[in-house]
Amino acid sequence: MTRFEIDSDIRKASTLPAEFYLRPEWYERTLEAVFARSWQFVCRENEIDNLFPHTLCEGSLDEPVLAVRDSDSVSCVSNVCTHRGMLLVEEPCRGDLIRCRYHGRRFSLDGRLLSMPEFEEAEDFPSEADDLPEIPTDSWNGFVFAGLDPQAPLEDHLEPLAAAADGFDFENLRLAGTRDYEVEAHWALYCENYLEGFHIPYVHPELNRIVEYSTYTTELFGRSSLQTARGARGPNGRPPFEDGVEGLYYFIFPNTMFNLYPWGVSVNIVLPKGSSRTQVRYLTYVCDESRVGSGAGGDLDTVELQDQAVVEAVQKGIHSRFYQKGRYSPSKETGTHHFHRLIASALGEFE
Ligand code: FES
Ligand SMILES: [Fe+2]
Structure with missing residues (x-):
């Protein structure tokens, strides 16, 4: 080209x-x-109660991310379950963990896999690949941005x-x-x-x-x-x-x-x-x-x-x-x- x-x-x-x-x-x-x-605008910090789903570049890249607010900071993880790809959180809500409603896989708010039913016999499980990938996130004057691979701070x-x-x-x-x-x-x-x-x-x-x-x-x-x-x-x-x-x-x-x-x-x-x-x-x-x-x-x-x-x-x-x-x-x-x-x-x- x-x-x-x-x-x-x-x-x-x-x-x-x-x-x-x-x-x-x-x-x-x-x-x-x-x-x-690039960096993409998500929302204002004060719009996030606790769990806030957002689609990065809606209509093109369509990447589902989940903004998570703890006491004083906001971070984002992938909003896609690492089991079979179910969307995890579909509406803004509150929770102290993230639970997949398809087969019950549970993650901590920072994306670590906590538990999964019926996987006792699975080998090499869980591994890092079963955690939710972290998405680069940053805020400026209360405006939250996330990006898949931002090239500069x-x-x-x-x-x-x-x-x-x-x-x-x-x-x-x-x-x-x-x-x-x-x-x-x-x-x-x-x-x-x-x-x-x-x-x-x-x-x-x-x-x-x-x-x-x-x-x-x-x-x-x-x-x-x-x-x-x-x-x-x-x-x-x-x-x-x-x-x-x-x-x-x-x-x-x-x-x-x-x-x-x-x-x-x-x-x-x-x-x-x-x-x-x-x-x-x-x-x-x-x-x-x-x-x-x-x-x-x-x-x-x-x-x-x-x-x-x-x-x-x-x-x-x-x-x-x-x-x-x-x-x-x-x-x-x-x-x-x-x-x-x-x-x-x-x-x-x-x-
Ligand atoms: S897709 Fe999430 S537990 Fe199966
Ligand atoms: Fe104009």
């Missing part, structure tokens, strides 16, 4: 070619090279946000709602649209009246980026929303968006469901009810539908035999360029 090279100099670079989005083998390969090696992905969001009220966030959007397009087309504010004046007329387009900035980090939108309304509350900041749009490669507004955080997870189907899950965490509905984070539904319409039209456009790839605006598409380079390098390393 061809390797994708994206020039590090954005002034010379061309985008990922259409075949990346169109050929099913690239889709499959990206799931392993990018998604299986979670801290590396989120440290830049800690600096930019200094003073943000992470402590009091509570889940106010979840919404799912279905998009008929490749997941990367959705992400790369998110990663530039270039289209705001053309696609989002209402948002463009709130955001001062000329002051919109994008900062790039190792596996993340931060876009900052400022408006003309003046201070929007406590830090980091003084000085007219309307929204901080933080992207964690490959598919997690942390959008910080004066009212709270919209965590948007982009879930691939096929090479031209994507589900976008909006998790709304509120810390200041009085500010809900105002500013750049006020009418997210309108902005989302406007974005989806262009992304779906691009999905149709890249099928054209006349379109192979394009060029970047060196001043406005640094986030998209950075994202394409991370994909190209992940696929290159995976070969």
Whole structure:
């Protein structure tokens, strides 16, 4: 298969070619090279009572994991019984051990096999292979992430946000709602649209009246980026929303968006469901009810539908035999360029 090279100099670079989005083998390969090696958001710590089942990369890798909370930490183990593959915990619940409802195998909360009926005569049993594999897990400001084979510590992905969001009220966030959007397009087309504010004046007329387009900035980090939108309304509350900041749009490669507004955080997870189907899950965490509905984070539904319409039209456009790839605006598409380079390098390393 061809390797994708994206020039590090954005002034010379061309985008990922259409075949990346169109050929099913690239889709499959990206799931392993990018998604299986990334951190994925699970939930907030305070949503886990004790046992919390979760599917990593629902709709693509579909890996069942079980988040377990003890007094002060959260860890994850595989949620698949090591006997014949039964799902262990199907609903959030409480328990001081994990018991399989198929044939009664029992595990401790850290995944060690405790007992199994009718196995007295089995040889070399139990062995380590009968324990539940541990899944790398980490938390940041109460947000729990897990990954199958993450390539760098979670801290590396989120440290830049800690600096930019200094003073943000992470402590009091509570889940106010979840919404799912279905998009008929490749997941990367959705992400790369998110990663530039270039289209705001053309696609989002209402948002463009709130955001001062000329002051919109994008900062790039190792596996993340931060876009900052400022408006003309003046201070929007406590830090980091003084000085007219309307929204901080933080992207964690490959598919997690942390959008910080004066009212709270919209965590948007982009879930691939096929090479031209994507589900976008909006998790709304509120810390200041009085500010809900105002500013750049006020009418997210309108902005989302406007974005989806262009992304779906691009999905149709890249099928054209006349379109192979394009060029970047060196001043406005640094986030998209950075994202394409991370994909190209992940696929290159995976070969
Ligand atoms: S599959 Fe779990 S005990 Fe048999
Ligand atoms: Fe947009």
